[in-house]
Amino acid sequence: MSAVLEVRDLQVAVGGLPIVRGVDLTLAAGQRLGLVGESGSGKTLTALAIMGLHRDPIRVVGGQVLLVGTDLLRLRRRQLDKIRGAEIAMVYQDVAASLNPLITIGHQIVEAIRLHEPVPRAVALDRAADLLGEVGLANPRDRLSAYPHELSGGQRQRVMIAMALSAQPKALLCDEPTTALDVTTQARVIGLIDRICAQRGLSAILITHDLAVAGGFCDDIAVMYAGQIVEQAATKQLFATPLHPYSEALLSATVDLDTDLDRPVPAIPGYPPLPEEVDEHCSFRTRCVKAQNECRQVITLRRIGDSDVRCVLATGIPNGTDGVVR
Numbered sequence: 001m002s003a004v005l006e007v008r009d010l011q012v013a014v015g016g017l018p019i020v021r022g023v024d025l026t027l028a029a030g031q032r033l034g035l036v037g038e039s040g041s042g043k044t045l046t047a048l049a050i051m052g053l054h055r056d057p058i059r060v061v062g063g064q065v066l067l068v069g070t071d072l073l074r075l076r077r078r079q080l081d082k083i084r085g086a087e088i089a090m091v092y093q094d095v096a097a098s099l100n101p102l103i104t105i106g107h108q109i110v111e112a113i114r115l116h117e118p119v120p121r122a123v124a125l126d127r128a129a130d131l132l133g134e135v136g137l138a139n140p141r142d143r144l145s146a147y148p149h150e151l152s153g154g155q156r157q158r159v160m161i162a163m164a165l166s167a168q169p170k171a172l173l174c175d176e177p178t179t180a181l182d183v184t185t186q187a188r189v190i191g192l193i194d195r196i197c198a199q200r201g202l203s204a205i206l207i208t209h210d211l212a213v214a215g216g217f218c219d220d221i222a223v224m225y226a227g228q229i230v231e232q233a234a235t236k237q238l239f240a241t242p243l244h245p246y247s248e249a250l251l252s253a254t255v256d257l258d259t260d261l262d263r264p265v266p267a268i269p270g271y272p273p274l275p276e277e278v279d280e281h282c283s284f285r286t287r288c289v290k291a292q293n294e295c296r297q298v299i300t301l302r303r304i305g306d307s308d309v310r311c312v313l314a315t316g317i318p319n320g321t322d323g324v325v326r
């Protein structure tokens, strides 16, 4: 499968401190990739850098973001504005900050459509209504004249998805698209993104701190810790045999809504290092129950079976010595 998006050795710094430290990601046509990690691991900065939406004090200090072969990091702003939205579009975490409260949603979607294609307003309005129908809003034509505050949180997120689709992108970058929503609405919005990706043949990156959400949607998952990918594997593989101790800890802290509601969810003890505390050695060693002296070295991603893992202790034989995959 050809790659829609290739991120190579992406490095992002904030005020001179390295935050995203050499991230590689490849998104194939039609693939759904999860980028998962705790708050502060650098997921949003990775997304903003991919979209070229980062602003001072955030700086991309190295790497490439290849969208169908073109390096977005080398483009001038005007060229980037053309590609952004048309080739790759982002669905944001903070819907309230992304929709203008003073403008009707119809007008906002029409503007998004006409930014990329100079169609007459009436044509754009028809398309806007179609898009609202596609994202599951009832009476889409009537909803065009609604203001954002007249919609529920879930409906506003659907409008954001409609806007992201307005220029018919090849890839969607969804940054915690359901974090602000209740559990039932979360499931509906993820279901909607799932259906739209399948119907339109879209590739997608889903950014989330919730491994269970990624597990239900993604073909593959990249686990991020302190600005680095520490494990990348097919979703089934990662859930069955997490090889990095951080992936294992994240999995143990994941709630299965069908069976685990009465079980206390264990939190991962300790905190990720602050950006100024990060060194070139394993960043998870201070919280890792398996940490050894040899964790104090530069550790690269290496292939074990079908997974890529950044841990010197990983052997591919999980949880003990019997070799049974649990």
Ligand SMILES: Nc1ncnc2c1ncn2[C@@H]1O[C@H](COP(=O)(O)OP(=O)(O)OP(=O)(O)O)[C@@H](O)[C@H]1O
Pocket: 014, 019, 037, 038, 039, 040, 041, 042, 043, 044, 045, 046, 057, 058, 209, 275
């Ligand atoms: N505008 C900013 N100014 C200063 N520091 C920032 C800024 N944005 C991000 N950071 C730093 O970068 C780190 C990574 O932030 P980022 O938002 O990428 O994390 P995340 O993994 O997406 O977490 P979350 O899920 O909470 O958004 C933060 O912990 C913070 O230290």
